[in-house]
Amino acid sequence: MPSSSSSASSSISIPASAPAGGLTITQPPQTATSYYKIAPSNNVTFAWNFTSLLVTPTSLTVSAICENGNTYPVGPTDGIIPGTATQVVWDLWAYNQANPATPLAPTSYTLEIWGDRGRNALATAGQLSSNTNLKFALYSPASYTPLASWTCPGCNVNGALSDYVAHPAFASLVVTVLIMFLSGYSLIRQALH
Numbered sequence: 001m002p003s004s005s006s007s008a009s010s011s012i013s014i015p016a017s018a019p020a021g022g023l024t025i026t027q028p029p030q031t032a033t034s035y036y037k038i039a040p041s042n043n044v045t046f047a048w049n050f051t052s053l054l055v056t057p058t059s060l061t062v063s064a065i066c067e068n069g070n071t072y073p074v075g076p077t078d079g080i081i082p083g084t085a086t087q088v089v090w091d092l093w094a095y096n097q098a099n100p101a102t103p104l105a106p107t108s109y110t111l112e113i114w115g116d117r118g119r120n121a122l123a124t125a126g127q128l129s130s131n132t133n134l135k136f137a138l139y140s141p142a143s144y145t146p147l148a149s150w151t152c153p154g155c156n157v158n159g160a161l162s163d164y165v166a167h168p169a170f171a172s173l174v175v176t177v178l179i180m181f182l183s184g185y186s187l188i189r190q191a192l193h
Contacts, residue, residue: 012126014054020123021053023113025134027087034136038092038104046074046111046134047087054126057083057115064109065132072104074111083115092138106139 027047028034036044046062060081062074072095073079075088096103112119114130123129 012055014126016125018054018125019052021055021126021128022051023048023053023128023131024051025111025131028134028136030134033108036092036136036138038096038106038138038140040093042093044090044092045087046090048113048131049086050128052126053128055128057117057128059083059116060085060128061114061119062088063112064104065112066105067108068105070102070105072102072109104138106137108135108137110135 025046025048027045036042060083062079062081064072064074066072074090075081076091081088092104110132111134112130112132114121115128117124117127119130121127121130
C-alpha cells in the first residue's frame with residue numbers, strides 16, 4: 001500500500017529543475033551554540049520554516065544525536081510529529097524522568113529532522129531533505145550546597161599569591177617601587193644637609 005506522500009508525489013508534477021526541499025532552523029538562532037538546562041519546567045522549543053517544499057511529508061522525525069552517538073527522540077511523541085509541524089517543544093526533565101536507563105547527558109548534541117523518505121534520503125527536487133545543521137548543548141545544574149560547607153576549588157589564596165610573586169610583572173613592580181623609594185630618600189637626605 002503506497003504511503004500518502006508517495007501517492008501525493010505521483011499526482012504532483014515536480015519539475016526536474018526544482019530545488020530540493022528542506023527546512024531552515026529559526027529557533028534557536030544558529031549564530032552560536034545554545035545551552036539548555038535539564039531542570040523541571042524548562043522546556044526547549046525548536047522551530048523551523050520549510051524551503052522549496054513541493055511535497056509535504058506525512059510525518060517528521062526529530063532526534064537529538066549525542067556526541068557519543070546515542071540518539072534521543074525529541075518532543076512529547078517519541079520524535080514523530082505531523083509533516084506540517086513547524087516546531088516541537090521538548091521537556092528535557094520529563095524525558096529523563098521517563099527514561100532513567102538512558103538519560104540525556106550534559107554534553108553537545110546535533111538536532112536531526114527528516115521526513116517520510118528516511119534520514120539518509122538523497123536530495124530530491126521538491127521533497128524534504130534531512131537537516132542536521134543545528135548544534136546545541138545540555139547541562140545539569142549543580143546540586144545545592146549550604147554556605148557553611150561550601151569551598152571554592154579555584155580560590156587557594158596561598159597558591160594565588162605564589163603565582164603573583166613568580167610573575168615577571170610583579171618582580172618589575174617591586175623593583176620600580178624600591179628604586180622610587182631609595183631615590184626619594186636620597187633626595188630628602190640631600191635637601192636636609
